[in-house]
């Protein structure tokens with residue numbers, strides 16, 4: 138048996154290349170087991186807003202239906218088409234709701250819009266920011282919403298084809314042409330339609346000149362999604378990624394036996410598509426022809442001695458658990474009404490109610506209750522004692538509906554497709570982002586990258602750790618939000634076995650423990666047999682146990698987890714074999730994430746997600762799951778945040794008229810201009826001449842240094858080289874004697890390289906643009922403040 142920690146240097150996994158996963162549709166359906174207790178919804182808890190959903194589903198962490206428990210449902214295109222029957226009908230056959238209670242086309246389209254996050258009767262914040270209608274409220278806005286819903290639904294019904302504006306126009310009366318244009322442009326630019334990985338959406342060649350240059354930091358789902366969109370919009374993009382692989386917290390590891398006969402693809406990070414309705418990853422899956430495997434609604438629970446939990450006790454405790462949550466929910470409503478900002482931990486509130494109401498008093502009931510609490514800690518990657526009672530479930534109203542699904546072969550299949558043809562620089566750990574009106578300068582371990590704008594998608598854990606220095610510092614509200622918002626831990630143990638001894642009929646089973654402090658250790662097992670290509674079990678480690686797990690030895694871990702499995706299966710006469718390979722994750726010690734995903738900690742709220750998403754000075758933008766208030770802690774939330782920021786960057790580039798390469802090309806072609814500018818340098822000494830940034834008097838501002846090499850002959854023959862250096866360094870050069878000593882200081886101490894006119898990069902070209910603009914404005918002094926736009 139081989140055991141190991143999942144390390145960051147692992148080469149990119151590629152399970153579907155070398156070891157195609159077996160077709161799950163071929164797996165033998167297990168016998169129905171009417172005795173099985175109903176299953177739990179695992180990844181996300183149920184909604185806690187009684188007024189919004191029927192109370193039965195409010196109360197239960199379990200999904201409603203268990204009727205198809207034994208089969209291994211596999212979504213394919215036709216099944217998705219069936220699901221989409223609820224979606225748009227041919228637009229010309231619009232009708233009002235039938236008297237039989239059937240939905241009208243308008244209602245169906247509104248439902249589709251709702252499933253992707255649009256309210257049925259109001260504009261989204263982004264729509265308002267994008268001024269999609271000339272006046273808010275009133276009939277124009279209502280018509281816009283109908284048109285928007287229609288376009289959205291129309292594209293969602295055929296996601297692999299590009300929808301053109303004229304197609305969108307087909308079923309709309311011509312007097313609404315403007316609304317069609319407005320909605321079409323909004324939906325396309327914000328990644329609601331015409332996005333994805335179908336051949337129709339292949340990346341175009343970067344136009345010449347590109348709209349602007351953007352450095353994206355991080356090649357996780359958010360960074361990759363943003364980069365693709367930006368390239369489509371005509372930006373020049375490069376991604377800087379610290380690891381040697383794309384995907385970040387989506388990491389599928391290929392596991393296999395020595396002789397290669399047993400293989401499986403294990404998702405060590407993001408695994409389940411949590412709700413398939415409206416989910417953009419569902420759209421990508423459709424476009425790529427990936428089948429989806431519904432996570433089945435059966436989750437038997439076992440006591441420490443291997444006995445299945447008594448069904449009556451199980452449902453009694455589950456009901457009691459949901460009542461505790463209801464009580465905590467009511468308590469917070471009254472606290473928030475009265476005090477507005479008082480917060481305690483969800484754990485404290487639940488324990489207080491448990492004691493007060495005498496819930497779960499027998500040992501078995503306590504174990505069961507602890508299992509539910511561990512499940513909650515898993516869903517939030519947080520200790521209940523750290524979760525905000527007031528806002529822990531603030532994202533629940535937006536939860537994607539529909540089944541939870543796996544992608545056979547693992548989510549690396551999305552990552553691979555998203556990363557295709559994107560320029561990614563691997564092993565580039567960003568340590569500093571300098572930004573100002575002259576663009577951004579992003580420093581990595583061994584290089585600096587100039588660009589007009591940067592998009593930072595690193596995990597919240599990395600921001601909390603201060604691994605990246607922002608220069609100037611981030612605004613205080615953003616720093617506070619980074620501190621306040623929680624970033625928690627969930628770990629996994631992936632085990633490849635010689636055979637599937639647990640039986641392929643279920644996707645999950647749970648295990649109860651007597652020690653409440655260990656309630657999160659291996660409390661839930663996921664079987665990936667039907668989707669990973671081999672007999673793979675993944676045990677989850679949540680809550681306090683996840684923290685301890687970071688320092689536990691893999692060998693000890695294997696002993697413990699096998700102990701649990703033997704406890705469950707040996708009494709049934711099933712022998713548990715030694716695993717072939719085991720991988721333990723350590724997401725908390727991983728220096729490119731320092732944790733698993735975000736949660737709302739005590740004192741924090743949904744607002745902090747919005748603050749994290751705010752750009753700084755139209756130069757540095759932020760994406761990633763922890764910037765997505767509606768869909769945090771998920772893969773689709775990361776993807777949508779990338780789309781959101783691509784739209785924001787595009788809007789900012791227009792708004793702040795950031796010098797595009799067009800302007801820079803003009804500079805380049807007008808070579809004389811540069812000589813003109815140096816006719817009146819801001820400072821000159823020896824063969825050195827300097828032009829200062831007219832927008833900043835700071836000693837850290839960047840200046841353009843020119844050095845004349847060779848014999849000085851005005852007008853011809855002299856070779857000029859250039860560098861961008863800070864004003865402070867200019868003064869140091871100025872203060873010493875002799876060009877040779879200056880050059881030595883420049884090369885050796887400052888590490889600056891002189892380059893030709895064409896090597897100045899976008900930062901230099903932007904600086905030149907500003908100097909020219911300033912000189913034109915005030916030809917005598919050459920300096921104007923405020924000629925730059927931030």
Ligand SMILES: Cc1cc2nc3c(=O)[nH]c(=O)nc-3n(C[C@H](O)[C@H](O)[C@H](O)COP(=O)(O)OP(=O)(O)OC[C@H]3O[C@@H](n4cnc5c(N)ncnc54)[C@H](O)[C@@H]3O)c2cc1C
Pocket residue numbers: 180354355356357358359360377378379380383384385386387405406407408409410411565566567568594595596599604605627628629724728729730732733734760761762763769770771772773775
């Ligand atoms: C154990 C676990 C289980 C999960 N389960 C699910 C699930 O079932 N369903 C679900 O929807 N979601 C799940 N998630 C959450 C989901 O995986 C994440 O929300 C999502 O992948 C985050 O994507 P991202 O692009 O925001 O961040 P990341 O994927 O973390 O991408 C950020 C990138 O930035 C890079 N980076 C970091 N620091 C630097 C630096 N200094 N310089 C350059 N690059 C840097 C990182 O290497 C990384 O590639 C899970 C996560 C974990 C860890």
